[in-house]
Each structure stands twice: as structure tokens, then as C-alpha cells.
């Protein structure tokens with residue numbers, strides 16, 4: 001008999017510290033009436049800032065579009081998304097683009113870990129979202145040239 005693998009219970013992983021990884025998932029339904037506050041945005045970006053990186057280079061760069069603060073800018077970012085994503089992203093209050101620099105700051109040499117580090121920082125954002133009672137859904141379906 002084949003059974004679905006169950007997600008590890010938070011309690012099993014740690015009694016005192018809830019396991020954020022097991023609570024994280026990628027929803028496709030968002031509440032248009034619930035904005036993300038500036039303090040929450042800051043907490044999300046802080047989570048990325050504390051992520052580990054090769055040589056402490058912190059190669060990640062994030063652009064944030066907040067629908068509440070600047071709907072026109074949010075719309076421009078939204079227009080770069082694949083159609084399939086637009087269908088469910090329309091109600092999200094916040095869009096964040098992740099990018100990575102390609103060279104180390106201290107010597108200008110190629111940083112081949114930059115994308116790895118940026119992925120780690122982005123997961124930190126997703127986990128921080130869980131900790132804040134929010135949800136994040138990562139997307140590769142967008143037109144990077146248009147953005």
C-alpha cells in the first residue's frame with residue numbers, strides 16, 4: 001500500500017521552537033483586503049539580510065512593490081508575470097523580485113555562489129512570512145527582460 005508522506009510534525013522536530021519549514025507552503029489564494037504593513041515588509045527583508053552568504057558578500061538584491069503604497073508600480077511588475085501566475089497573483093498586496101550580483105564586492109571576482117546565497121535569503125523571507133502569519137509564493141514565471 002502506498003501512503004502519502006506526511007509533513008514532519010513541529011512537535012517531533014522541536015518541543016519549544018515551532019518548525020517554520022513544515023508550516024510553509026505556496027498558496028494561490030490571497031486576501032486583497034489585507035495589506036502587508038511597512039513593519040512586516042521590513043521584517044521580511046531583515047530575514048534576508050541575516051541569511052548566510054559566501055564571504056559574507058550578501059549578493060542578493062530585492063525590489064519590493066507594495067500595492068497599497070504604489071498601485072501603478074505594482075501593476076507594472078504584475079504585467080511582467082506569466083498569464084498563469086497573474087490569475088492568482090491579482091489579489092496579492094506585495095510583489096518582491098529577487099536578483100543576485102555576479103561579482104564579489106571585495107575583489108570583483110566572479111561569485112559563483114551568488115545565486116545559491118540568494119536562494120537561501122529568499123527562503124528566509126518565505127519562512128519569516130510564516131512567522132508573521134503571512135504566506136509567500138515564489139515564482140519563476142515572469143519576463144525578466146520586461147521587468
Ligand SMILES: Cc1cc2nc3c(=O)[nH]c(=O)nc-3n(C[C@H](O)[C@H](O)[C@H](O)COP(=O)(O)O)c2cc1C
Nearest residue numbers: 024025026027028082084085137138139140141142
Ligand atoms: C524557483 C521557483 C519557481 C517557481 N515558479 C512558480 C511559478 O511560476 N508559479 C507558481 O504557481 N509556482 C511557482 N513555484 C512554486 C512551486 O510550484 C511550489 O513551491 C512547489 O509546488 C511546492 O509547493 P509548496 O511550496 O506549497 O511546498 C516556484 C517555486 C520556486 C522555488
